[in-house]
Amino acid sequence: MDSDLLPEHVLIVEDDQGMRTLMLRTLRENGYRVMGVRDGREMWAALDGNPIDLVLLDVLLPGANGLDLCRALRAKSKVPIIIVSARGQEMDRVIGLEIGADDYIAKPFGQKELLARVRALLRRSAGLAPFPGHSKADVIRFDGWQLDLRRRELLEPAGAVVDLSAAEYDLLVSFLENPQRVLGRQRLLESSRARVSGINDRSIDVLISRLRRKLQTNGSLPPLIRTIRGVGYMFCAEMERR
Numbered sequence: 001m002d003s004d005l006l007p008e009h010v011l012i013v014e015d016d017q018g019m020r021t022l023m024l025r026t027l028r029e030n031g032y033r034v035m036g037v038r039d040g041r042e043m044w045a046a047l048d049g050n051p052i053d054l055v056l057l058d059v060l061l062p063g064a065n066g067l068d069l070c071r072a073l074r075a076k077s078k079v080p081i082i083i084v085s086a087r088g089q090e091m092d093r094v095i096g097l098e099i100g101a102d103d104y105i106a107k108p109f110g111q112k113e114l115l116a117r118v119r120a121l122l123r124r125s126a127g128l129a130p131f132p133g134h135s136k137a138d139v140i141r142f143d144g145w146q147l148d149l150r151r152r153e154l155l156e157p158a159g160a161v162v163d164l165s166a167a168e169y170d171l172l173v174s175f176l177e178n179p180q181r182v183l184g185r186q187r188l189l190e191s192s193r194a195r196v197s198g199i200n201d202r203s204i205d206v207l208i209s210r211l212r213r214k215l216q217t218n219g220s221l222p223p224l225i226r227t228i229r230g231v232g233y234m235f236c237a238e239m240e241r242r
Helices: 017-029 040-047 066-076 090-098 111-124 166-176 185-192 201-214
Strands: 009-013 033-037 054-058 081-085 103-106 139-142 145-148 153-155 182-184 225-228 232-235 239-241
Touching: 009 017, 009 040, 017 033, 017 111, 033 040, 040 066, 054 066, 054 111, 066 081, 066 090, 081 090, 081 111, 090 103, 103 111, 145 166, 166 185, 166 201, 166 232, 182 185, 185 201, 185 232, 201 225
Parallel strands: 009 033, 009 054, 054 081, 081 103
Antiparallel strands: 139 145, 139 239, 145 153, 182 232, 225 232
16 A cells, blocks of 8 residues: 555444454554444444545344445445445345445455455545545644644644654544544444553543543643543544545
8 A cells, every 4th residue: 555645444334343343453453544333323423524435334233234224325425335244145245236335245254355355445446535525634633733644643733743652543533533423432442452452441541541631732721532421432623634
């Protein structure tokens, strides 16, 4: 992948936590930006305003199944879709491809096969606008701050570079991809799982506390990361992509 380009952004729609975590880790460790959601409702919320380059879509989901979601998504966008399912029968593959999926991967599958299919489809789809038709952002600005995604560099309002660990950077990107939305601890754990060993709920609280301190240059201002008691955290700042 060309290092001068922003890494492709993959959305995983999978209700099985273990499988979702494995897919997130595999793709993130191989240089992709990744988001993981559990069902169709969370899929549409993730797609709202986030440039997505490829969707990995499980068939057996709570609520609307993956085939119905694939059909609805294809009606809105040309974003590449890979159907993922334990049902590997030929008819399931045929239906998925006929309603607009670009590829089909049957469970169980290995990490190498997952990566090969994702890379191949992204190569074939090069040039398509990411969902929902927005261009990729190189820089995200929020409340006077600036995050350069190509350089992985955070600048405070005064212009100084703020040092972030890899886990803090991943966590900040996850918040910026979901502004004004409450994110549960499990969602945030998955965002940084590849970077933190022995991670648990307490670990994510400590990590968020460190990131919050680095983002608060003026102690009198309210924190950009708000705690939603009993639920999770929300990033409160308005953001601008360029």
